[in-house]
Amino acid sequence: MKPEHVVSAESGGDSVAAVLGETTQPAYQLSADGDIAWWNEQFASVVGYTDEELSQLDAPDLFSTDAWDRFEARLTGSDETTYWTDKIDMVRKDGEQCTHHHTTSLSRNGDGETLTGIVSVADEDLPRAELLKTVQLATDRVIAAKTREEIEHALCETLGNAGLYRAVWVGEERDGRLEAVAAAGPETVSVDAFAGEWTSADEARPALVTAQTGRISTIRDIPNSEHPDGPREFTADHGFHAGCSVPLVADGMIYGVLTSYTDTSDRYGQLEETLLTQLGRVAGLAIGSVQTERLMLSQPRIELELRLKSDTVPVVRFAKETGATGEREGMTQEENGTTVQYYTIEGAAPERIVTEMENTDNVRSARVVDADANLYEVRFAESAAGMLLAAGAETRRIELDPDGVTIVATAPEGTDVREILDRIREIYPETELRAKRTLSERGRRDQPAWPDSTELTDKQTEMVEAAFEAGYFEWPRDVTAEDLAERLDISAATLHYHLRRAQRQLVEAYLD
Template sequence: MSSETSDDESGSEGSPPGALDEATFFRTVAETASDPLAALDDEGRVVFANDAFRDLLGLSTATVVGESLRGLVDVEDLPETGECEAAVGDGRAVRLTVRTVEREGERLSTVTVRSVVDGPDAVEDDEETAPGGDSDDEDGEHESRALRAPRERYRRLLDAAPDAIVAADAETGEVLDVNRAATDLFGRTREDLIGRHQTDLHPEENVEQYRALFADHAETGGVLAEDEVEIVRSDGERVPVDINAGVTDLPDGSVVQGIFRDVSERRRRERELAAHRDELARLNRVNRVIREIVQTLVDAETREEVERTVCARLVDAEPYVFAWVGELAPGRSVVRERAHAGDGGGFVDVGTTVDADDEDCPTARALETHEVQVVEDIEATTAEATWREEALEESFRSCAAVPVVHDGRPYGVLTLYADEGDVFDGRERAVLADLGRAVGHALNALERKTALMSDTVLEVELQTSEHVPALIEEVGEDGRVTFERTIPTGDDYLQYVQVENISPERFETILERYPWCDGVRRIRDGDPAVYELRAVRPSITAHLATFGGRVRSAVVEDGAIRILAELPHNTDVRALVDGLRERREDIELVAQRTVPRSDHPDRARVSVEETLSDRQQATLEVAYYAGYFEWPRDSTAEEIAESLGVSSPTVHKHLRRAQGSIFGALLDRPDM
């Protein structure tokens, strides 16, 4: 395509035949641009502004052209090239993109308002003409003056445009001209681009698609913003773009001016946002299922019901496809399956029995560390183990092993599998860890409930000589220290101790050596003397509590500590002792026996506990062991309140209600 022009408006020297009139080219491209755009001379005065720029300021052409940009826009430091923040009109914050070119001693800049800092809605169309605007005739006069500037100025303006601009013959699709940003975008020289067919700019396998899109542009112009629109750089890299096209009719044909904007970063953010939304949606599903599971655990009657429910409900939550619960088999280093759900096929028979000593197996690691273990890509692991082979055979791609624990005591491990990789991120792991603790708590509660309903009680006698070595040494042959009761009160414990044949001063000096003793109060003088100790989580007492047991008594004499503990009848004594030995290596199991509850000296406590709240029971026990019911009293209500960290009226309220419950249970019986 060619055109006949005068010397003032002809193509620049060296332009190929058929190059556009650059004044027309620039003006059409600038007016086509959807972003506010202005051109500045080397003194910072506006020589051109498109409609979007004038609308942003609420001014007419005559008011804008010829004015200093600093008089129109509140900007502290306008860079030669780069971005800066500014304010326009009523104080709206915007971001300016400046690009400056210099040729033959003259400088020209383009200023584009690329984004509004306060959000996309901050710039709105304003149909009213700002006060002080000039008439349309004056607008035309100023615009004509700008467009009559030397054609070389338009080339500089074109090269200063921040976006890539490509002009092509509307009929043939031949590229007629490009600006400097286009050469940067495509990684080609201007000479290499001019003369190519417009489809050469895009992936070759989609030639027909881009030919049809160009035909649509040649007919109507407009914005083309689709995910599949890409250009190809000289090195073969594909870059996603948005194309804003305009059509100019010239005497010898029409020209399509396309403004290409690289949207790689925007598409990357969109993908990240979409992935984030998917992740949140999945996490919400998991959270909802886990809340439902926790609610179901409250009503569960057996351990088997708990485990089956957990597996079944989790498989209902995408993307989990298989779940199983296992525990360490007694006396063996094998994790055996207790319950499962989902489509596991042969995995149920083979993969759900794993070697607890296999360090590469997530199930074994979770059991050992009490922490959630994740394999994000099973196929990429190098472990040569049965569990991996069977998982891949079932098309499992990732897994998470969740320890089921309560207060440090392991009840087993829950293992989940998904048919896609990279499923278990940090937040999901935290949610699953909470689930493991919730299931452990439910199983512990069921054990306690079963123990209360059982007709028998398991008593074990333990012995250690290293638990409190200084105390053992100081007690000597004649002394005796009996820990009668340990009562949890929230963050710590109250221990009630009888001391025989040891002076108060000597005993209290011994206690100063132990960091676990956070306070001491002498309740009763004499022999035996009675003390109240405030203890920070006694290790043996706490461990017994995780098995639903309690210390009935602990006696220090004859160079050792003998502990008598009460436990549910079905307690795994070996696991109990192994756990204690992790705390005290010299713990020995001296004896164990099953006692009928009817013969048990504590049988009355079991029935009473069912009628009292935890706070009532703690208050009643502290009052009893602190001598509140003695005559005269060893402790006042105020002292009981101080020990419990509550007010005196609260102590009286709990004691009255506890006493009422106990007397009611005793006196309202049919046989009374």
């Protein structure tokens, strides 16, 4: 049967055991006499054998002659290489040869040398550019979403419609079970049915394990795995061969699980797992943000208006020089404290804007997201918005004009405003408190008084009318933002930009 422990080693044994204990990649250990000393479930899935069958095999049964000759030379010392990465040919149970990158190293124990290998089963064949583009698009949509439901559907629709996955779904843990709340892809209906296949086996369900532990779960070659017959047969019938579940997590809070399935077993290498994990963190932060906003709006609030005019801040100085104007569109916060903010800035060349942002001491990086929509991403090591958030306040608006920067935030009654100002002035010494207002209950009038004009631009009016007529505001939507943007012959980012600004002005008109 499958060995219970990683082979220990006098040199580097603890670190080897730690790596093998954490990796979700296929891994194995070989001894100099050709024994397969240890393997994990992922390795068994790649070669198509059960644990019982693997325990009866020797290394030359699994590896090509050339591969085993190289392994043997290093195990016996005739080749003194101790660490290397190379393409290795293996022979599966069905007789087919599979080739993957193996990262291997040597360590010594009481019985001699042990070779440890970790297999990268997917990244070399992965359409990297397409995956990176899809994950970035999903990130942008998650950030633009206004509710938890929109965030969950944005994840599924973006990944599920990209052609990279057989199915994608988001689940939330309820009473010890995981329930699907959003799904997309060619096999959407099958995903819901798949959830029903797990009854008494629910405790072993990888997605549920992820929901309870916050750790990624990856299964390759699902039809030949050791999971219950019902789910295995169901996945085989519907073309699910590999699956990966990542947590939607932020600040230790697990909000749900994002699960995807592919129609091939050789997927979910290190790059893909890393990108999906990062996407799960962004979604977790976004969900936490909208829930915090909902809670904040239910409590008595004060409104603070801050003004920053110092020429020592590069972005303020450059706005004065160029006449540039801008507005923050959204923000997320990463686990290390970095705040990622999105701005629309007009009146200056994109290269100049990025350069001035990056010249600011507290900015880690800046990039153009969509030049047509004048949309930029700025990553702050420290920021006024981040400090306001840490103090329990929420930044409602940040605007850049040729005279400086205006920040409007709301905070619970009783907030120590002086403490907030002192913290912000550590970064921006000349920050001024322009106004402090107590907010009354808003938006609860029996007959809301609308102004005669909402002051929408012609372009905003055109976008809102087109979106309404196309069913964009329906739930579920009758048309995606991409399809609507294509009809209007503009980019999706430009459409989002105009709709967000129009919606904000309409809501402000309703609440004022």
